[in-house]
Amino acid sequence: MSAALQSYVATLLIYLGVNSIACWGLNLQFGVSGVMNFAFILFQAMGAYITAVLTLPKATAGSAETYILGWHLPWPLPLVGAGVAGAVLALAVGSFALRPRRRDFQATVMLVVSIIASTLVVSEQGWFNGNQGLFGIPQPFAGSLSLLPAGYDWFFVALTAGVALLVLFATDRFTSSPWGRRLRAMRENADAAESLGTNVRAESLKVYVAGGAIAAISGGVLVEFITSWDPSGWGTGETFIFFVAIIVGGLGNNFGAFLGAFLVLGVFLELPTYLPQLSNSNVEESLQSAAIGVLILAFLWWRPQGIIPERRRKLSRLVPAAAREPAAVESAASVREEKREPTTAVTREPAQAATARSAELSVRDLHREFGGVHAVDGLSFELVPGQATGLIGPNGAGKSTALKLIAGAMPPSGGHVLVDGVDVAGWPAHKVSRLGVIRTFQHTSEFGRLTVLENLLTAAPGQPGDSIGGALLGRRHARPRQLELLEQAWALLADFQLTAHADTYAGQLSGGQRRLVEIMRALMARPRILLLDEPMAGVNPTLRLTIEEHLRRLRDSGLTMLMVEHELGSVERVCDCVIVMAQGKLLATGTMAELRRNEEVVSAYLAG
Amino acid sequence: MSQVVLSLGFGLVTASILAIGAVGFTIQFGVTNLFNLAYGEIMTVAAFAAYLARTTLHWDMWLAMAVGGLCGMLVSLAMSRCVFMPFLQRGTSQFAMVMVTVAVSFILKNVLQIWSGANFYSYQLPPEPSIRFLGMVFDARELAIIGLAVASLLGLHLLFQYTRLGKAMRATSDDAGLARSVGIPTSRIVSAAWLLSGLLAGIAGVALAMDLGTFDSNTGGSFLLLIVAAAVFGSVGEPYGAVLGALVIGIASELAAIISPTLKDVVAFAILVLVLLFRPEGLRSGRVQLRGEVTA
Numbered sequence: 080m081s082a083a084l085q086s087y088v089a090t091l092l093i094y095l096g097v098n099s100i101a102c103w104g105l106n107l108q109f110g111v112s113g114v115m116n117f118a119f120i121l122f123q124a125m126g127a128y129i130t131a132v133l134t135l136p137k138a139t140a141g142s143a144e145t146y147i148l149g150w151h152l153p154w155p156l157p158l159v160g161a162g163v164a165g166a167v168l169a170l171a172v173g174s175f176a177l178r179p180r181r182r183d184f185q186a187t188v189m190l191v192v193s194i195i196a197s198t199l200v201v202s203e204q205g206w207f208n209g210n211q212g213l214f215g216i217p218q219p220f221a222g223s224l225s226l227l228p229a230g231y232d233w234f235f236v237a238l239t240a241g242v243a244l245l246v247l248f249a250t251d252r253f254t255s256s257p258w259g260r261r262l263r264a265m266r267e268n269a270d271a272a273e274s275l276g277t278n279v280r281a282e283s284l285k286v287y288v289a290g291g292a293i294a295a296i297s298g299g300v301l302v303e304f305i306t307s308w309d310p311s312g313w314g315t316g317e318t319f320i321f322f323v324a325i326i327v328g329g330l331g332n333n334f335g336a337f338l339g340a341f342l343v344l345g346v347f348l349e350l351p352t353y354l355p356q357l358s359n360s361n362v363e364e365s366l367q368s369a370a371i372g373v374l375i376l377a378f379l380w381w382r383p384q385g386i387i388p389e390r391r392r393k394l395s396r397l398v399p400a401a402a403r404e405p406a407a408v409e410s411a412a413s414v415r416e417e418k419r420e421p422t423t424a425v426t427r428e429p430a431q432a433a434t435a436r437s438a439e440l441s442v443r444d445l446h447r448e449f450g451g452v453h454a455v456d457g458l459s460f461e462l463v464p465g466q467a468t469g470l471i472g473p474n475g476a477g478k479s480t481a482l483k484l485i486a487g488a489m490p491p492s493g494g495h496v497l498v499d500g501v502d503v504a505g506w507p508a509h510k511v512s513r514l515g516v517i518r519t520f521q522h523t524s525e526f527g528r529l530t531v532l533e534n535l536l537t538a539a540p541g542q543p544g545d546s547i548g549g550a551l552l553g554r555r556h557a558r559p560r561q562l563e564l565l566e567q568a569w570a571l572l573a574d575f576q577l578t579a580h581a582d583t584y585a586g587q588l589s590g591g592q593r594r595l596v597e598i599m600r601a602l603m604a605r606p607r608i609l610l611l612d613e614p615m616a617g618v619n620p621t622l623r624l625t626i627e628e629h630l631r632r633l634r635d636s637g638l639t640m641l642m643v644e645h646e647l648g649s650v651e652r653v654c655d656c657v658i659v660m661a662q663g664k665l666l667a668t669g670t671m672a673e674l675r676r677n678e679e680v681v682s683a684y685l686a687g
Numbered sequence: 688m689s690q691v692v693l694s695l696g697f698g699l700v701t702a703s704i705l706a707i708g709a710v711g712f713t714i715q716f717g718v719t720n721l722f723n724l725a726y727g728e729i730m731t732v733a734a735f736a737a738y739l740a741r742t743t744l745h746w747d748m749w750l751a752m753a754v755g756g757l758c759g760m761l762v763s764l765a766m767s768r769c770v771f772m773p774f775l776q777r778g779t780s781q782f783a784m785v786m787v788t789v790a791v792s793f794i795l796k797n798v799l800q801i802w803s804g805a806n807f808y809s810y811q812l813p814p815e816p817s818i819r820f821l822g823m824v825f826d827a828r829e830l831a832i833i834g835l836a837v838a839s840l841l842g843l844h845l846l847f848q849y850t851r852l853g854k855a856m857r858a859t860s861d862d863a864g865l866a867r868s869v870g871i872p873t874s875r876i877v878s879a880a881w882l883l884s885g886l887l888a889g890i891a892g893v894a895l896a897m898d899l900g901t902f903d904s905n906t907g908g909s910f911l912l913l914i915v916a917a918a919v920f921g922s923v924g925e926p927y928g929a930v931l932g933a934l935v936i937g938i939a940s941e942l943a944a945i946i947s948p949t950l951k952d953v954v955a956f957a958i959l960v961l962v963l964l965f966r967p968e969g970l971r972s973g974r975v976q977l978r979g980e981v982t983a
Binding site: 113115174175176178179181182183184186187188190191192194195198199201202316319322326361362365366368369371372373375376379380383 | 722724770774777779781782783784785786787789790791792793794796797798800801804805909912915916919947949952953956959960963964
């Protein structure tokens, strides 16, 4: 190879490395966790600037270049500094931009941040030399290595590859850990994840910070190679080029992100240099941007999962063989149970094995207003521990709202919710669920692109590797507890007769099966009070009987349940006592038979 | 002090344009639950349409603005019918839909840029005599823009409170399924929302181009951020909140411009950040909204 060609190939490889790092960072945020960071380019830019000012010596007074710091640090400290700066910036931006619950609001706020930041950098000459930007940034080891230019390029390729491998190692550990599973669950259904103990805002912020640091590192490597950096290099539009790359390559996996970096940022954006020059470079740029729009539409239409889709994780093969034997299921469950509660020597059924001791719940004078409408209006009741209670009433009586208020899915306007004497009114759902108050949803809320087994595993509390630090420790650290949970989940699947679907994406199951997944998932969270919001809605009659059977057995095992349901037959068969609500208030309580004799109830509801 | 009053006047003009745009944005979001980041491009297309009407057909500016409004309606409806609806019917997720709107915005903006040769355009309006009012200085055109905003907002208020169409829109935004089950033709109501928001975008786009003096293919897109800030400020989907947001952000950003022109956007944004910190779903969240429960 000639020297020029060598240098060209090396340059392309370095760009591929830098863009891969960036794409892995964005994939962690968007592909894995569903956080739409429309300020992505800002983090890369910040990394570049910080690397530059940490590498450059102090700005000399009177020179044309003004900037902050100028610490003249040796490699790799500037890169480390860039990562830290990216993380700090992400923490600052994320602390307000991640506050709205809708991802699209968050994205737009970030877009605004990105634009404002670039306005500020341009106008504040003293930070990073404004519009002219920084230049003449020394390359790492440039002085101490006596290499020819082409030789140095290859050295830099190795350097980039080293950093890229480190980032790949970290992001791979993140995605394959229990923490990564939690992030994917959050992406699929934030409300359901929240109800199972995920603090969605906090986890999003962690991902935002990790991705921000990675983006900044990519910017740092880039600026060390190109030795200059100015505002024209990080227009807001650049963010979308990275989005296109990971959408085309494939969301949620590092292979896809790498392929996207290669195809979009390498081939697609490099290609025009080989085409005959158009008369006007502005036209060329516009065409390229328009083509990016077309690419987004085309992929979201024909191949929304990208060229390399996220891999389906077949966890069933990890389930210990002993646990997979049908005969072993019950004994395994009972053994586990004995380990935890040595006093209970009675062999329980697997579905019950997953439940812990029941808690007491009492609701006092609960209120919720929607713009003048009193959806729940002074509701008070107490659940009898270990019993199943039905909550019925006509449409709009406030049953589902009451359930949401208890579970923390929305704050009450007033009143108290006492769990074992602790007032949890106004607590966020993830905190309430940590007390063992677990709610299922009126509309099925499975994590669609997680397998059934994964759905179950996400709900279990106390998993090593279910944190950003724990994830970095790798599979071996997480494995013992994972195997234990897999065994437990398998026992549930066997009990609900869904083992054949263990590795199926939950979103591909029938409506009734998804209900079962939801109930099993709730049981994995070791509930002490189970709140069921219309578990029979949209379920065929046969499966309805199955669900009833399971709920009855849970009741018999001593789990406290509160069930909102329209199917009165089911309520009668499952529940010990029933609460009737009308117009936000408690109308009557009693057994179903008693209520049928209560004229007020009959006229309000049962007859109609 | 006189400088402050003077800026207050500019602020009122900006706020008026912002209010028309933000209400249009918020109505469409409220009814369709889609965060449309291509909204700014509807404004730009309308500004160019008005330009053609004015320079090639030599129409009166206000007539040209009507052309812009009409064009905004068409672009808005076409966008929803040809792109957004098909994607939604295909089951594209909420966050993927934002990418779809970004893609449409990219395509429109860049096609316009090629077509317009990346040049700046002007309606070449003759200077108007200035009118002093309480220490603020307006020209007749600026007063007309303020008047237009007041009239549009009043019209919208009447529409939502007293007409069948307006009530049907509110019902659809609250619960489309329920609205359909009580016999409201929701698909027609949704189309009406796209048309109405397109009309408001078109008027806002032309008014913005008049106010700025010159415009290019990026004008609407950059203004969109202020619109979003105003809409998010007052809880997206809540028209009255959007007007409030427009007033606060419009006036505050012009006042900040006294200190430094670059502060204009920074201040608008700082207000947004503060609101988000204390009321993540916007200032008027929890009230009766065009779209009832945004997050559930």
